[in-house]
Ligand SMILES: [Zn+2]
């Protein structure tokens with residue numbers, strides 16, 4: 001394992017990183033889709049759950065209450081989201097009001113190669 005360690009020295013900064021290649025694990029259940037991985041900026045562990053039926057998602061949650069979304073649905077959802085660092089660490093210069101406690105990075109995930117229709 002050669003995971004880079006969490007860069008605690010980084011100051012909070014809102015940095016749009018664009019689409020990244022960082023490997024993230026995606027899991028889904030009836031509650032929503034959870035994306036887990038390391039922040040591409042500070043390398044802190046970041047977990048984002050996209051709740052089923054979250055407001056403002058433009059009907060991207062068509063799956064039924066009883067069963068989790070298919071892998072294709074998960075993939076489509078994940079690439080449509082913008083992720084924010086949620087490493088939970090109090091990076092320097094963090095604003096007082098913060099929706100996501102992290103380093104301020106935001107990114108999108110590149111579509112998984114291999115699952116191209
Ligand atoms: Zn971060």
Ligand SMILES: [Zn+2]
Pocket residue numbers: 006007039042043044085087088089091102103
């Ligand atoms: Zn961090």
